[in-house]
Amino acid sequence: MMPFVRSLLCLCLCVLALSGISVRAQDYPARPVKIIVPFGAGGPADLYARIVAQHLSDALKESFVVDDRPGAGAVIGTSEVAKAAPDGYTLLMMSNTHTVNETILPNKSYKLMRDLVPVAPVNFSDLVMVVHPSVPAKTLTEFIALAKARPGALNYASSGTGTPYHMAGELFKALSGTDIVHIPYRGSGEARNAVIGGHVQMMIDAVTTMAPNVEAGQVRALGVSGQSRSSVLPDVPTIAEAGVPGYEATIWLGLMAPKGTPDAIVQKLNVEIEKVLKRDDIKQDWAKQGATPLLMSPAEFGEYINKDIEKWAKLIARSGAKLR
Amino acid sequence: MTGTAIADLIHGFGVALQPHNFLACLIGVLMGNIVGVLPGMGVMAAISILLPLTFAMPPVAAILMLAGIYYGAQYGGAxxxxxxxxxxxxxxxxxxxxxYPMTKQGKGGTALGITMLGSFVGASFGITQMIFFAPILVSIALKFGPAEVCSLMLLGLLAGSTLARGSALKGIAMTTFGLLLGIFGTDVTTGLERFTFGFPELADGIEIVGLALGLFGIAEFMKSVNKVEPLKAGYAKVRLRDMRPSRTDLKMSAFPIMRGTLIGSLCSLIPGTGPTIASFVAYATEKKVSKTPERFGRGAIEGVAAPESSTHSSVQGDFIPTMSLGIPGDSVMALLLAALTIQGITPGPQLISQHPDIFWGLIASFWVGNILLVFLNVPMIGLWVKLLTIPYKYLYPSALFFVCIGVYSTNNSLFQVGETLVIGVLGYVLLVLGFHPAPILLGFVLGPRFEENFRRAMLLSRGDLKVFIERPISAAFLTVCVILLLGQLYVRWRSRGRVVTVDAIAVEES
Known part of the structure; x- marks a missing residue:
């Protein structure tokens, strides 16, 4: 037993020694960096993490490895990063699922802004509000009028309780003063099926996945959710311009690191990620996929996250009982 | 319409048989087949590992390869x-x-042969319906709202509770236990966690791969680890001529294969009903229509033929909603859609007109891939059966090793490996007490679907239960449920004495 314990101690010391050396920013990264994605493989977070990881590996001459740790609405993978050594070798791909979780999951083992530090945002993707063609409303104002005339009679589908899609719907209800019943589904595929089949009247979904169904006339697009129109559906007005001023709900992604990660490393990563996001090929590819690069310094990104946490907390407090 | 479809299909074969596309298809089915053979290594794992590779490939080749992995894995899985x-x-x-009982009787090769045949028939039918009936089938599928799916799941639960041999009471107890296990995790309607005992790892419920491997594989391993000798004798008897299904085997499997194929293709259309439910329903149906239901569970060839052809027909049919609506039938299909999106192509109603190369190339490649799989697998049956001549003490520990890797790879979570082991011990206890694990899996698969859709239907109807009888499709399913129940009760009442003896024998045997 003793030799085993001794060699284990040796190993621990070696690891400690290594991590001690590598904290210096100019040497970073000296070994592979792990980006933990707390969502399922093949989802947008996973795909964009892989694209960013690929470019970072090329630029910093050290491999950035994507590690999917899905489960429990991103809590499993996120707690792992929160507990990881703050040496810059473990990063987290996060999204606004995290900012919503801050309010709806108060008992999780970490707190986003207490246990993690912002590194850099990656991108945001627009959503689109669609209705089944049998709904008489042709525009957003007509739809709001319809919902107000029949409070509690219309339904909207989402990919699940507490998801950004659900939040986007609740935000719409709150800002437009309408009462529409939330019907949660397991994943956005099932929800889309319900709207195309006419079982549910409305849903808010990713603009890229919905665009073909809009073009085929299976659903009618009433508005996109960003501050400006989407390159994927340029003829569709934003919800804000079509009748709900101040409305904005997108899906955004960003990178965070464990609290205590040296500032120099955070800054270095931020600069490198910005270089990736400014590439022309990235801009063009992502535009086709309905995603727009987001550029911010770590401090600005921190502010952005805080504001988002606050935005959803307020909304959930307002419609609280209905969420849970 | 038929004429143009055939012309388009010929064009599709032209695309699929281009050397680089053919190669992509070959690599896909080969990889899928190999990964599929490893216990617990899911097709999800295979596709997500290979997904980044396809980023650099042209779109047609990429999708052919990924689809190949998907159906290739199903061949290997059996x-x-x-x-x-x-x-x-x-x-x-x-x-x-x-x-497995067939293997124990030394007929493992026959079972594999029938599986390959059934798979090919099932897949071919699935492809054919995709070519000719996709638009009609999609419009039927869209009629399935929460009320319809809920009634269908109820029918599935009723029909399937007779799945296992032995005592009906034990079967119902196990179905109920499966329903209970299905409750674990986050409730879809309210977002509240149920039975997670403070483990975030349980928030998404019990992992189905872990449950299946634990209840069947690990439990069986623990049961037979003490009595290696009699089993070994059975394995060694496999000879070359036993590997080919005999004429009687073929005759007995012909109708089950057809029925399984039909059930699979229907299941693939209904949202949220993947191959798992299809194979369960096919088995239950087969047992219901059989003149000798007592043979099931003891090595009935129909019990292999029907679920396997159903799985494959459903696997191919799953591509219909995925390709024509852009709506994935399951998580693997969602991955395939993601792969297309990365290539800048969004699947949806216009895919066929905007990217005929992809759509028809994919369909043609299904046939190419399935033929390749038959050629790959039939000569390999002998080799697979030889696996069994490896001494038990080497074979099973290494199989368990792969089980652990496989379960780990589903979510990269060590917790799930532990979960599988716990379920395995539980499964062993149940097996020793004469409870069969199959109904647990049935309850586990159908239960959550039933509950979610029931509550959705209630939300939509604002709490009015009449919705289940007012909607014609739902009402039809419920009528069949009632007929089934009354029929069952009538048969019981007519032959009370006989049933008891059959049950007694069955319990003793297991």
Missing amino acids: ICSILLNLPCHPPHAVTCLDG
């Missing part, structure tokens, strides 16, 4: 279920019920 009682993918769990 092998471990039949030979080792290890259901590598949940749909194959039912195949274990009769496949």
Whole structure:
């Protein structure tokens, strides 16, 4: 037993020694960096993490490895990063699922802004509000009028309780003063099926996945959710311009690191990620996929996250009982 | 319409047979097949590992390869279920019920042969319906709202509760236990966690791969680890001529294959009903229509033929909603859609007109891939059966090793490996007490679908239960449920004495 314990101690010391050396920013990264994605493989977070990881590996001459740790609405993978050594070798791909979780999951083992530090945002993707063609409303104002005339009679589908899609719907209800019943589904595929089949009247979904169904006339697009129109559906007005001023709900992604990660490393990563996001090929590819690069310094990104946490907390407090 | 479809298909073959596309398809089915054979290594794992590779490939080749992995894995998955009682993918769990007893009787090769045949027939039918009936089928599928799916699941639960041999009471108890296990995790309607005992790892419920492998593979391993000798004798008897299904085998399997194929293709259309439910329903139907239901669970060839052809027909049919609506039938399909999106192509109603190369090339490649798989697998049957001549003390520990890797790879979570082991111990206890694990899996798969859709239907109807009888499709399913129940009660009442003796024998045997 003793030799085993001794060699284990040796190993621990070696690891400690290594991590001690590598904290210096100019040497970073000296070994592979792990980006933990707390969502399922093949989802947008996973795909964009892989694209960013690929470019970072090329630029910093050290491999950035994507590690999917899905489960429990991103809590499993996120707690792992929160507990990881703050040496810059473990990063987290996060999204606004995290900012919503801050309010709806108060008992999780970490707190986003207490246990993690912002590194850099990656991108945001627009959503689109669609209705089944049998709904008489042709525009957003007509739809709001319809919902107000029949409070509690219309339904909207989402990919699940507490998801950004659900939040986007609740935000719409709150800002437009309408009462529409939330019907949660397991994943956005099932929800889309319900709207195309006419079982549910409305849903808010990713603009890229919905665009073909809009073009085929299976659903009618009433508005996109960003501050400006989407390159994927340029003829569709934003919800804000079509009748709900101040409305904005997108899906955004960003990178965070464990609290205590040296500032120099955070800054270095931020600069490198910005270089990736400014590439022309990235801009063009992502535009086709309905995603727009987001550029911010770590401090600005921190502010952005805080504001988002606050935005959803307020909304959930307002419609609280209905969420849970 | 038929004429243009055939012309388009010929164009599709032109695309699929281009050397680089053919190569992509070959690599896909080969990889899928190999990964599928490993116990617990899911097709999800295979696709997500290979997904980044396809970024650099042209779109047609990329999608052909990924699709190849998907259906290739289904071919491989049956092998471990039949030979080792290890259901590598949940749909194959039912195949274990009769496949493994056949192996123990030295007919493992026959079972594999029938599986390959049934798979090919099922897949071919699935492809054909995709070519000719996709638009009609999609419009039927869209009629399935929460009320319809809920009634269908109820029918499935009723029909399936007779899945296992032995005492009906024990079967119902196990179905209920499965329903209970299905409750674990986050409730879809309210977002509240149920039975997670403070483990975030349980928030998404019990992992179905872990449940299937634990209940079947690990439990069986623990049961037989003490009595290695009699089993070994059975394995060694496999000879070359036993590997080919005899004429009687073929005759007995012909109708089950057809029925399984039809059930699979219907299941693939209904949203949220993947190959797992298809194979369960096919097995239950087969047992219901059989003149000798008591043979099931003891190595009935129909019990292998029907669920396997159903799985494959459903696997191919799953591409219909995915390709024509852009709506994925399951998580693997969602991955395929993501792969297309990365290539800048969004699947949806216009895919066929905007990217005929992809659509028709994919369909043609299904046939190319399935023929390749038959050629790959039939000569390999002998080799797979030879696996069984490896001494038990080497074979099973290494199989368990792969089980652990496989379960780990589903979510990269060590917790799930532990979960599988706990379920395995539980499954062993149940097996010793004469409870069969199959109904647990049935309750586990159908229960959450039933509950979610029931509550959705209630939300939509604002709490009015009449919705289930007002909607014609739902009402039809409920009528069948009532007929089934009354029929069952009538048969019981007519032959009270006989049933008891059959049950007694069955319990003793298991």
